[in-house]
Amino acid sequence: MESVHVFAPATVANVVCGFDILGFAVEAPGDEVVMRVTSKPGIIISKITGDNGRLPLNPEKNTVSVSVRHYLQSVGRNDLGLDIELHKKMPIGSGLGSSSASTVAGLFAAKTLLGDTRDAAELLPFAIEGERMACGHGHADNVAPALMGGFVLVRSYEPLEVIRLPFPKDLYCAIIFPEVDVPTREARQIIRNKVALKDAVTQWGNIAGLMSGLYTNDIDLMGRSMQDVLIEPVRAMLIPDFYKMREIAMDNGAVSFGISGSGPSVFAFTKDANTAHKITQNIQQHLADIKIASQTYVSGINGVGPKILGQH
């Protein structure tokens, strides 16, 4: 094989009550990477589309090439020459795991070119290196579901342990990205370093409830459990009309509503695609009324993760 074309999905991290430990992958949007073996050793990024010039072509500074280089080093293939095209098909800085989708597409492409048959989950340490570069924090709650598909629990970082979780097959996700700027670093910095123990207890009761709902296909229990008393009240301030969007979502039949990652994207869970479409339409209309452009997506949960779109 000399070239491969890979898609990797957007992801929703935190999932309201699971700050830094939970995430899931969606079917769309996502990013694509076309990777070719070249005769000259080293990694180059020959093209990036869809980024409005915001991402670096310099392979030392791009998360895709940096994580792929870590991977090649680990398998002793620094001798390989790779040409990477990155096609951004989802918004940057949206809170939907944009850098993770690119990184995972790159790593999965490299793994495929090398004929490496390991479980994609084993690429996680290299993807985390990419995240560390993109956000200044080597978190795994976007890259793990992007790599592994479905819902993923990051139980522990030291040692790293991630767990695939089951999820209800009739669960749908409505995503709205209001086109305002909420940089990940800043969204993380405004969070308090200390929290009240009683709030932490409320939070871990909800996390345990969400886990129970996932394991028992109880979407209503998932909804009751998806409350965040710690992070959301702070981050919601950075998101336009957050509580109004929640009201619209819940009034239109959402099971739950919250911030995706560090925002500004928000998401709702529903029990069918029609309800999800109604929610995205109504929230998009509300945002348009207050002069905020938005992009919306309706998707089932992506149980697969990255996929090969073509190879030669």
Added chain:
Amino acid sequence: MESVHVFAPATVANVVCGFDILGFAVEAPGDEVVMRVTSKPGIIISKITGDNGRLPLNPEKNTVSVSVRHYLQSVGRNDLGLDIELHKKMPIGSGLGSSSASTVAGLFAAKTLLGDTRDAAELLPFAIEGERMACGHGHADNVAPALMGGFVLVRSYEPLEVIRLPFPKDLYCAIIFPEVDVPTREARQIIRNKVALKDAVTQWGNIAGLMSGLYTNDIDLMGRSMQDVLIEPVRAMLIPDFYKMREIAMDNGAVSFGISGSGPSVFAFTKDANTAHKITQNIQQHLADIKIASQTYVSGINGVGPKILGQH
């Protein structure tokens, strides 16, 4: 039916990482209540055994009669006359849910005498009233498993929502009660009101991991997840040679080790009864060497909760 004799089990609350939200019931020890219908309205406590005179016979001050009275009021049967004998068959102030076992035995006896066929779980609000009186804090993580059996998650207090969890059938519990005094109120008061967010994240990753282990019968995952970075480091100071006891437990094949409730009892999970016996014997010997008497118990998980020992 004029009289009933009921057993209710001891319970292990917190389960290391699930402070205030998780608990499970054991097969032994536990408390017993004998309850008789009398001709004179009102509740009396005619006898308490096994308490060394520490518990009040005054029905206004005893958690058993207080919770039973709340229950009778709720079903409109204040007219009933009840005579209660309480037989303590487990140590008081041990961190094994002693007051909960008594309260649940009393409530289950009253429910049985009234022919009330509701699920025992519906008695939980009355049992919580008993806990509020016993510990100054209306927590549910002992009474819920004592009433419902097995592992129980207290997802939320307002509104109250408890969830029965599955558990591995080959899980055993070794319990050691070092006979030193750790009052529940004080054990709660030394806990810090504020915790570091990063520690809370570690904790809820572990809680989610423990939930995953329970749902997938993965005892090793349960063990890896049963780490408490928040409460144990503080409460361990009140327990003699806590870290030495952990070392003995782990060296003898324990899957996990921690404080039961607010202590001083400690417990270990094992995959068989023999390992649990070896652990209790070795820890009891170590405590004897440092002149501390102890009581030990080995038990499977009690999936049933309270049970009727006799009725007339």
